[in-house]
Amino acid sequence: MLTLITGGRVVDPAHGRDGTGEVWIEDERVIAPPGRAPDRRFDVPGCIVLAGGIDIHSHIAGANVNTARLLLPELHDGAMFAGAPPGELIGHLFAAMGYTMVVEPAISPHVALQAQRELAAIPFIDKAILGVIGNDDLCFRLIRAGETTALADYAARMLAGSGALGIKTINPGGAAAFRENARSFSLDDEVPRAGLSSRALIRALQGVVAALGIPHPLHLHCNNLGLPGNVETALATIAAAEGERLHLAHLQFYSYGREGPRKFSSAAPRLAAAVNAAPNITVDVGQVMFGQTVTISSDVLRQFGARGQASPRKWAILEAEGNGGGIVPYHYRRKNFFNAVQWATGLELFLLIHDPWRVFFTTDHPNGAPFTAYPDLLALLMDRDLRARWISEIPAEALAMTTLPELTREYDWPEIATMTRAAPARLLGLPDRGHLGVGARADIAIYRPQADKAAMFRNAALVFKDGELIMREGVAMKRHFGRAFAVRPGFDKAIESRLAAYYEEVFGVSHTAFDVAPEAIARNGKDPIESVPCLS
Amino acid sequence: MMVEALIAGAPVARAPAVAAAGWLLGASANPLIVAGMMDCGAAEAALDLARAARASFDHENAAAALADLDVMRQAGWLVVTPLEARALADCVLLVGSDVADFPSTPPPLAPERGRKVMRLAGDNLMARLGLLRALIGGRAITADPALAALAAALRAAHFAVVHWSAEEIPPLAIEMLCGMIETLNDTTRCFGLPQSGANNVAGVTQACAWKTGLPPRVTFARGRAEHDPWRLDAARMVVGGEADVVLWIGADLPPWAGRVRLISLVPATATLAPMPEVVIFTGRPGIDHHAILHDPGLGALTFQRAATPSAEIPPAAATLAAITGALAGEMASC
Structure with a gap:
């Protein structure tokens, strides 16, 4: 099938392209103009033609997400879903917005099978998981013993067993400290019984990512998330990276100072300046938007501490091998001083970090807001007048703790396309995605500009996935299933016998019990996971 | 050749039994799907069928869960x-x-x-x-x-x-x-x-949550998923005469068989008394076919590989998907 999309403004920053033009698709790929008549043609004058959106950090599957669903039945009946929609709806709503790939960023290896099975059932989009290590005893033992090669083998074995695209570490050492009755844990605190600091864990895991050649840098959820004054931890963490690649997830949640009468303020300008000055650092924002949501995190220490703020007043804390997790429902309120500061802080980060290749568009779904808030957030970034209207509705005392009213920047289409398409594909190591060049996978979103920018983003005019027209104005045109992505770095098979012995001693089970068998998640006999090459 | 299915106790091929099941569910005023023993793939397929048939879904061990x-x-x-x-x-x-x-x-x-x-x-x-x-x-x-x-x-x-x-x-x-x-x-x-309950109720609960956002005792009667632990208790619905057709998936027949028109997806080892209206023989999860099941010792879903997978007896998931297809045919011909 030969398809021509013509008449629209094609914005493809990976190729410096921004102008009216054509995109040709044959089967699943973008091709050069073939000199033949197309089988079908889409005339889209006035529309914006982008590659499909890629979300690098949304909690959409796995045992913790499912617990969030089970915790809140009163917010699930009917059309409601309180930040944790069922899989079918996740696929539909993302695709309607023009997103064609989503990364679930926090899956412990022991529950990877469930996550992959859930993801396999999500229609329309491609997906991937990040595998979590850094709070597990074996990781501590190997680092303490200076066994860097064995640590890399262990991580590679975990990635292979889980089918993961990269490594995430969550408050490294913090969950281990929680087990030992800690109530707080910072970058240079020592993990009880492990004799290691969080800083040492981060550096060791950065080394693993580099040694294995994983395209995606270490994906870090920092210490002290959500606490006043935690900007110092984030700044120290950036310095601790010592120039090596590091991705800081949901930066907004560690951008707080202690200024003002309520000892809570935005420290986004300081942190944005530090990010701007550190080309090795990438970040996603984790924007807060107002409304009911549910926080889902494997930072069990932080979630334990947040129980008192649960709304509705209930929670689930799971203590598990590695990280565990906590589910705490929460309602962000526009008139609440703290929530308003958080909202402004996120926007400041978006507007003060200069390079759209290094700042990524997330709400840490659903922790800052459900992903269904993306259209409103994109509109806020592109329209300073709209921002001014929102600003006028938040408490003045909150506004005084931020610089947001002074910021006049508006994102343009190339910046939006970079931040939500080209940059994520590059960050994840997916060369055939995030752009519209020849050979690209034909994942394409076409938006029809209108006065209400949020409405434009909520339902793309047309969305193509793998060359198929899957959505038109929010209506599914063809049911389609994507695939999962994983890296498969090699490792010394000697790690298998060490793991077998360790698991037998500590857990009394085989370490292979948790592996994701391809047959467990295959659809229609197709290979469910596509390999992403590692860097040489 | 092994018997694939029974209608009114008489051996038939699988296809007419699947069609009969689709017809019965399509004609039902208040259909109910109940898991006895069921793997996670079957639960996903059962929930697709429940949505298509506007049926309710429960698990025999749901009360404790x-x-x-x-x-x-x-x-x-x-x-x-x-x-x-x-x-x-x-x-x-x-x-x-x-x-x-x-x-x-x-x-x-x-x-x-x-x-x-x-x-x-x-x-x-x-x-x-x-x-x-x-x-x-x-x-x-x-x-x-x-x-x-x-x-x-x-x-x-x-x-x-x-x-x-x-x-x-x-x-x-x-x-x-x-x-x-x-x-x-x-x-x-x-x-x-x-302690997680018997018959993979924990696994079915997980699958039900990712499919619908809700645990078992869920109904699609109004076209969307709704949950009610009391109203959608399968045993109560059968004994109270509220459900008129039940599709049961289990290792054996339910204790309330005989009180309702029954379609059963059971292994050949099941005792068929009283005889259900339709029986479709089905593989045992993890024995006749690979399956995802909750492992209570691990506290997680695991993949259980069948030592000798059977090519002749389909897993419940495949039969349930076939019934969903038959039901769609029924609805299209209305």
Whole structure:
């Protein structure tokens, strides 16, 4: 099938392209103009033609997400879903917005099978998981013993067993400290019984990512998330990276100072300046938007501490091998001083970090807001007048703790396309995605500009996935299933016998019990996971 | 050649039985799908069918699973996985007589602490649990020395685990235990370990949640998923005459077979008395075909590979998908 999309403004920053033009698709790929008549043609004058959106950090599957669903039945009946929609709806709503790939960023290896099975059932989009290590005893033992090669083998074995695209570490050492009755844990605190600091864990895991050649840098959820004054931890963490690649997830949640009468303020300008000055650092924002949501995190220490703020007043804390997790429902309120500061802080980060290749568009779904808030957030970034209207509705005392009213920047289409398409594909190591060049996978979103920018983003005019027209104005045109992505770095098979012995001693089970068998998640006999090459 | 299916007790090929099942569900005013034993793939397929047929869905063992869930979703809880309990617990309280003994070997990740394993069971269990919670809460009460020692051990532990089965103790007792665990976490660490129920109810609950956002006892009667633990109790619906056609997937027939028009997806080993209207023979998960099942020892879903997969007996998931297809044909021809 030969398809021509013509008449629209094609914005493809990976190729410096921004102008009216054509995109040709044959089967699943973008091709050069073939000199033949197309089988079908889409005339889209006035529309914006982008590659499909890629979300690098949304909690959409796995045992913790499912617990969030089970915790809140009163917010699930009917059309409601309180930040944790069922899989079918996740696929539909993302695709309607023009997103064609989503990364679930926090899956412990022991529950990877469930996550992959859930993801396999999500229609329309491609997906991937990040595998979590850094709070597990074996990781501590190997680092303490200076066994860097064995640590890399262990991580590679975990990635292979889980089918993961990269490594995430969550408050490294913090969950281990929680087990030992800690109530707080910072970058240079020592993990009880492990004799290691969080800083040492981060550096060791950065080394693993580099040694294995994983395209995606270490994906870090920092210490002290959500606490006043935690900007110092984030700044120290950036310095601790010592120039090596590091991705800081949901930066907004560690951008707080202690200024003002309520000892809570935005420290986004300081942190944005530090990010701007550190080309090795990438970040996603984790924007807060107002409304009911549910926080889902494997930072069990932080979630334990947040129980008192649960709304509705209930929670689930799971203590598990590695990280565990906590589910705490929460309602962000526009008139609440703290929530308003958080909202402004996120926007400041978006507007003060200069390079759209290094700042990524997330709400840490659903922790800052459900992903269904993306259209409103994109509109806020592109329209300073709209921002001014929102600003006028938040408490003045909150506004005084931020610089947001002074910021006049508006994102343009190339910046939006970079931040939500080209940059994520590059960050994840997916060369055939995030752009519209020849050979690209034909994942394409076409938006029809209108006065209400949020409405434009909520339902793309047309969305193509793998060359198929899957959505038109929010209506599914063809049911389609994507695939999962994983890296498969090699490792010394000697790690298998060490793991077998360790698991037998500590857990009394085989370490292979948790592996994701391809047959467990295959659809229609197709290979469910596509390999992403590692860097040489 | 093996028998693939039965209609009114007479052997037929699978296809007409699938068509008959689709017809029966399509013609039903209030169809119900009930899991006896079911793997996660079958649960996904059953929920697709339930949505298409505007049917309700329940699991035979849902009552106990929902008793645990009710405590979590009404008040919240702190729980632990079985593997983490094995690795770290230095104090284990077994509640009731249903839960199995816990190894008293020292926790491998903190062996110097040793491990104390205690059991609270027998007469007046509820009253004694109440007293224990009061002791932990620091209330000035008199309790027998054994109970006081138990409370002291929980307080002194670094990482205590309280293990119960909702099949045995009532929801109020679970709530008491969770309240006690919450109090203990003011000063130390303590977590609950609910025993997962039989017949993969934990796995089916997970699949139901990712498919619908809700646990079993879910209905699509109004075109969208709704959950009601009392109204959608399958046994109650059958006995009360509310369900007119039931599709059952299990190792054997349900206890209420004979009280309702019944389509059964069962293995050839099932005892077929009373004879259901339609029987479609189905593979056993993890034995005749690969399956995803909740492993209670691991506290996670795992892939169970069939040693000798059967090419002749399809898994329930395939038959359920075929019935969904047959139903769609029924609806299209209306």
